[in-house]
Structures are given as structure tokens and as C-alpha cells.
Amino acid sequence: MKPYINKQNILVFACFCLLFITGVFYFAFTNDFGYRTTTIIGRDSTDTEKEQLESNENSGKSFKSPPNTISGTECENYNRRPFAVMIAEDAEARDLSGIGSADLVIEMPVVTGSITRMMALFVCENVKEIGSVRSARHDFVPLALGYDAILAHWGGSNMALAETDKIDNLDAMVNYYDSFYRKKWIPAPHNGFTDTGRLTNAASKLGYRLVSEFSGYKFLENPESLQSSNVSDGGEVSNPKQAQNKKLSIGYRSPYDVMYDYDYKTNSYLRWRDGKKEIDTLTGSQVEVKNIAVMRAASRQIGDGYNDVDVIGNGKAVVYRNGDEIEGTWVKKTDTDVLKFYNKEGMEVEFVKGKIWVNVAELNTRVVYE
Numbered sequence: 386m387k388p389y390i391n392k393q394n395i396l397v398f399a400c401f402c403l404l405f406i407t408g409v410f411y412f413a414f415t416n417d418f419g420y421r422t423t424t425i426i427g428r429d430s431t432d433t434e435k436e437q438l439e440s441n442e443n444s445g446k447s448f449k450s451p452p453n454t455i456s457g458t459e460c461e462n463y464n465r466r467p468f469a470v471m472i473a474e475d476a477e478a479r480d481l482s483g484i485g486s487a488d489l490v491i492e493m494p495v496v497t498g499s500i501t502r503m504m505a506l507f508v509c510e511n512v513k514e515i516g517s518v519r520s521a522r523h524d525f526v527p528l529a530l531g532y533d534a535i536l537a538h539w540g541g542s543n544m545a546l547a548e549t550d551k552i553d554n555l556d557a558m559v560n561y562y563d564s565f566y567r568k569k570w571i572p573a574p575h576n577g578f579t580d581t582g583r584l585t586n587a588a589s590k591l592g593y594r595l596v597s598e599f600s601g602y603k604f605l606e607n608p609e610s611l612q613s614s615n616v617s618d619g620g621e622v623s624n625p626k627q628a629q630n631k632k633l634s635i636g637y638r639s640p641y642d643v644m645y646d647y648d649y650k651t652n653s654y655l656r657w658r659d660g661k662k663e664i665d666t667l668t669g670s671q672v673e674v675k676n677i678a679v680m681r682a683a684s685r686q687i688g689d690g691y692n693d694v695d696v697i698g699n700g701k702a703v704v705y706r707n708g709d710e711i712e713g714t715w716v717k718k719t720d721t722d723v724l725k726f727y728n729k730e731g732m733e734v735e736f737v738k739g740k741i742w743v744n745v746a747e748l749n750t751r752v753v754y755e
Contacts, residue, residue, distance in 0.1 A: 398674055401482075403450055407423035417519045421534075421602070424496040442606065445505045447629065449609065450463050451463045451464075452604070453465075453488065453508045453509055453597075454507065454585070454597060454599050454600065454601030454602070454741055455467060455488040455489050455506055455508050455532065455599065455601070455602070455741075456488035456489060456508070456675075456736075456738065456740055456741060457601075457602065457604035457736065457738035457739070458488070458509055458738055458739060460508070460509035460510070461509075461604035462508060462509055462511070463508070463509070463727070464596050464597050465508050465509075465595065465596070465597060465599065466533060466534065466535060466588075466593075466594060466595050466596060466597045466598075466679055467488070467506040467507060467508050467532055467533065467534040467535070467539075467599070468506070468507045468534065468535050468537050468581060468584045468585075468588075469504050469506050469525075469528075469529040469532065469535065469536050469537065470504070470505050470506075470507065470515050470518060470537040470579065470584075471502065471503070471504055471518060471519050471520065471521050471522075471525065471536075471537065471538040471539070471541075472484065472502070472503040472504070472505050472515070472516065472517065472518060472519060473502065473503075473516075473517045473574075473575060474492070474501045474502055474503060474641055474658075475500070475575060476480075476640045476659065477572070477575050478516075478517045479658075479661075479664075480664040480665065480666045481516070481517070481663075481665065481666065482509075482514040482515055482516050482517075482578065482665065482666045482667055483505075483512040483513075483514055483515035483516070483580075483665065483667055484503070484505060484515075484663070484665050484672055484720050485665035485667070485668055485672045485673075486507065486509075486510040486512045486665070486667070487505035487506055487740065488506055488507065488508045488509055488740060488741070488742075488745065489506040489532070489740070489741045489742070489743070490503050490504070490505045490506070490674075490741075490742045490743065491503065491504045491506075491525070491528055491743045491745065492643070492742065492743065492744050492745065493522075493524060493525070493694060493696075493744075493745035494637070494684055494692065494694065494745070495522050495524075495691070495692060496686070496690060496691070496692055496745060497684045497685060497686045497692040497747070498500075498638060498684075498747065499638050499641075500641065501637050501641045502519060502522065502525075504525045504528065504529065506532060506534055506575040507581055508597070510568075510581070510585060511581050511582065512580055512581045512667070513580050513582075513667065514578055514579075514580050514666075514667060515578060515579050515580055515581070516577055516578035516579065517571075517574075517575045517576065517577050517578065518538065518539045518557060518565060518577040518578060518579055519538070519539055519574065519577070520538055520540045520541045520542065520545070520671070521536065521538035521540070521541030521542070521545040521546070521549065521554075522542055522544075522545050522691070522694075523541075523542065523544040523545040523547070523548045523693075524543065524547040524693065524694040524696050525545075526545060526549065526551065526552055526720075527548075527696060527717070527719075527720040527721075527722060528696055528717075529552060530551060530552055530720050530721050531717060531720075531721060531722055531723040531724055532599050532723060533597055534552075534713075535552075535553045535555065535588055535592075535593055536549065536552050536553070536554040536555070537554070537555045537557075537564070537579060537584055538554065538555075538556060538557065539556070539557040539558065539565065539574070539577045540556065540557065540558045541556075542691050544691070550594050551720065553591075553593045553594075555584060555587055555591075557577055557579075557587065561587050561590070561591060562583075562586055562587040562590050562591075563583065563587075564579060564580065564583045564584055564586070565577055565579045566578055566579070566583075566584070568672075571698075583739070589690075597689065599723065600723070601666045601718060602733075602735075602736055602741075603733050603734075603735045603736070604735055604736050604737070604738045605656050605735045605736070605737055605738070606706070617751070629647060629648070629649035629650075629708075630647075630755070631754060631755060632644055632645065632647070632751045632755065633645040633647075633654070633677060633679075633705055633752075633753070633754045634751075634752070634754075635679065635744050635746055635750065635751075635752050636750050636751035636752065636753075637746075637750065639659060640658075640659035641658070641659070642658070642659060642660075643656070643657065643658055643744065644656075644657040644658075645657070645677055645705070645742075647705075647708060648673070649708065652707060652708070653673040653674065653675055653739075654673060654674050654675070654676075654677055654742075655671050655672070655673050655707065656671065656672040656673065656674065656742070672740065673740075674737045674740040674741065674742045675706060675736070675737040675738070675739025675740055675741070676704065676705070676706040676739065676740070676741040676742070677704070677705040677706070677741075677742050677743075677744065678702060678703070678704045678705075678715070678726050678741065678744070679702060679703045679704075679705075679744045679746055679752055680700060680701075680702040680715040680724075680726075680743065680744070680745055680746070681700045681701045681702065681715075681746055681747075682694050682695045682696060682700055682745050682746070682747065682748075682750055683695045683747070683748055684747045688699040694745060696717060696724075696745070697717055697718070697720065698716075698717065698718075698720065699714055699715060699716045699717070700714065700715055701713075701714060701715075702714055702715040702726050702738075703752070703754075704726050704728075704734045705754070706734075706736055706737045707737050710754055711728050712728070712729060713726060713728040713729055714726070714727050715727075715735065724743070
């Protein structure tokens with residue numbers, strides 16, 4: 386007896402086989418014969434492979450990041466919100482740690498005609514030690530505000546602590562999340578230190594914004610061409626070769642007196658203090674900067690150990706960069722405005738990309754460039 390064959394079953398089976406074979410061929414031809422590909426939503430897989438190849442080809446090339454807005458230099462942390470750290474200038478605190486890594490430093494008398502102190506702003510470099518850290522003064526707070534900085538300090542005057550409500554700050558007297566530490570073998574108060582890692586950790590846990598909103602200074606795109614032209618952006622004659630032996634002396638009272646020695650070969654200014662090289666203990670090298678701004682401001686004593694400096698308003702200023710001496714003015718209209726510098730024609734001075742040092746000099750402080 387012949388087996389019964391259902392024609393309908395044969396038709397269903399044939400359709401199934403046809404669909405199966407079609408699926409196999411479709412999968413093979415659209416996926417390079419069985420090799421699996423990764424799909425990125427909204428992007429073609431071939432584009433991804435192309436980018437991967439380009440990445441492999443360029444793996445030996447250095448990545449160029451955007452410039453940071455404080456010093457104009459390219460770095461991985463270009464958009465990090467600055468940490469403005471109060472740093473001692475007492476002779477007992479020398480040599481300082483990390484000062485050569487600061488993108489910008491503001492140096493100012495904290496006693497009229499006498500003691501000076503620094504506020505160093507760190508953006509680009511990850512600095513493993515900064516110090517010695519000292520107390521804040523109220524005159525520095527609006528300067529830090531203008532740079533959208535997080536202020537780091539070891540206590541402060543009563544006026545300064547009243548002003549810190551205006552600014553995100555890290556105070557070692559509270560020392561949230563161990564953001565500061567002391568070296569027991571160094572006499573107090575010169576034994577307080579921190580680092581950018583500790584500051585970043587504490588600022589993050591306190592909910593502070595970590596991305597900078599500072600709009601930035603203007604920078605020369607090609608300082609070499611400016612040197613060769615012998616004319617600066619302010620109209621002054623510029624001849625760095627003639628300026629290579631010149632020295633800028635700022636007559637803060639000893640041992641706080643400062644001198645910068647221009648090095649034409651590196652287009653940098655080497656810093657001296659109290660007749661000695663300003664050495665960064667982390668590198669063992671002399672501190673060198675690309676730009677110096679000397680701003681004149683009145684100062685008055687308001688109590689034992691405290692003074693008041695006019696950092697809001699305007700006044701005379703001289704900027705030194707690229708071998709130039711550019712006379713002009715400084716302007717800071719409000720607490721939150723950034724401190725800016727202008728030449729005689731009223732144009733904002735363009736800095737050389739690199740570290741900036743701002744020296745606030747009282748009206749009667751002797752400043753010589755020769």
C-alpha cells in the first residue's frame with residue numbers, strides 16, 4: 386500500500402525550505418559571510434570602521450586639545466575650573482611647592498609696604514603638592530571671582546571669611562574630605578599643603594561646578610612674527626634681542642623684593658626673590674613665566690597685620706611680554722569682572738600663550754626695567 390502524501394504538507398515544507406535558504410544567503414552577503422559587525426545607532430558601520438582605521442594610523446600622533454582660557458596653553462584639563470590657592474611668601478616658607486605649575490599668579494601686599502602673598506591659579510597641570518598654603522585676604526576674593534575660580538585657603542581674616550560666602554571655597558580650617566594636610570616636621574604655620582587631586586575630590590563631593598565658565602584673555606597667535614616685525618600690538622618698538630639683558634625689578638620691601646630676568650632664547654622671564662632664584666621644589670627648576678603685568682593700586686592699613694588694596698576700579702599698568710614693555714591701564718569694574726589690561730590706545734593687551742604673573746604694586750613702590 387502506498388503511503389499517503391498530503392500535497393498541502395509538501396507545499397508548506399517547500400515554502401519553509403525556500404525561506405530558510407533565502408535567509409542564509411541574505412545573512413551571508415550582508416554580513417561579510419558570517420562575520421558579525423557592530424551597529425552604532427544613527428551611524429553606518431563602515432563609517433565606524435573607517436574611523437577606527439584612521440585612529441590606528443594616527444595613534445602615534447599627539448592629540449592637540451583646545452587652549453585653556455587662563456594661560457592659553459593646550460592641555461588635557463583645558464576646561465577645568467581654576468583652583469585659586471593662597472600661598473605664603475615668608476622667607477621661612479621657601480622654597481615653594483608647585484608654584485611653577487600655576488597658570489596665573491597674583492602677588493600682592495597683605496600689609497601696606499611690607500609682607501606680600503600669592504594667589505596661584507591652577508588649571509592645566511595635575512600638581513602633586515602645593516604650598517605652603519596660607520590664609521585668605523579679602524582683596525583676593527574679587528580677583529578669584531573674576532576668574533571663576535574655587536578659592537583654597539587656610540582660614541583668613543575676618544573680612545576675608547565674610548567675603549567667602551560669595552565664592553565656592555575650600556577652607557583648611559574645616560578641611561572637608563581631607564583636602565589639606567600638614568607636614569609635621571615643618572614649623573607651623575608654614576607646613577600646610579594640598580594638591581589638585583585633593584582639591585578636585587573635595588570640590589566634587591561638595592557639589593561645586595568643576596567646568597570653567599571664564600571667558601578668557603586674548604592671546605597672540607604667532608609671537609614669532611611679532612618679534613620679527615619689531616612692532617608690538619600697542620605700537621611700541623619690539624626688539625627682544627635688545628631686551629635679552631634687561632631686568633624688571635619690583636621694590637617690595639626685603640625679603641619680598643622681586644626681579645625678573647628676560648631670556649630671549651626661551652622668550653621667558655626668570656623669577657628671582659630676595660636676590661635668590663625662585664625655585665619650585667617639585668621640579669628643582671627656576672620659575673619662569675611668559676607674561677608679567679604690573680598694576681598700580683593704592684593700599685591702606687586698616688588694623689594690625691591687615692590692609693585694604695584697591696583692586697576694583699582702574700589704574701596704571703605695564704605689561705611685559707615677548708620682550709616688550711607695554712604701558713597702559715588695568716580695569717576691573719565689579720567683583721565678578723575679570724581683571725583686564727589695556728594699552729595706551731585702549732586695546733586689550735594680547736598675552737603670549739603661557740604662564741602669567743600679576744604683580745600688584747603700591748603707588749610708591751619702585752619699579753625699574755633696565
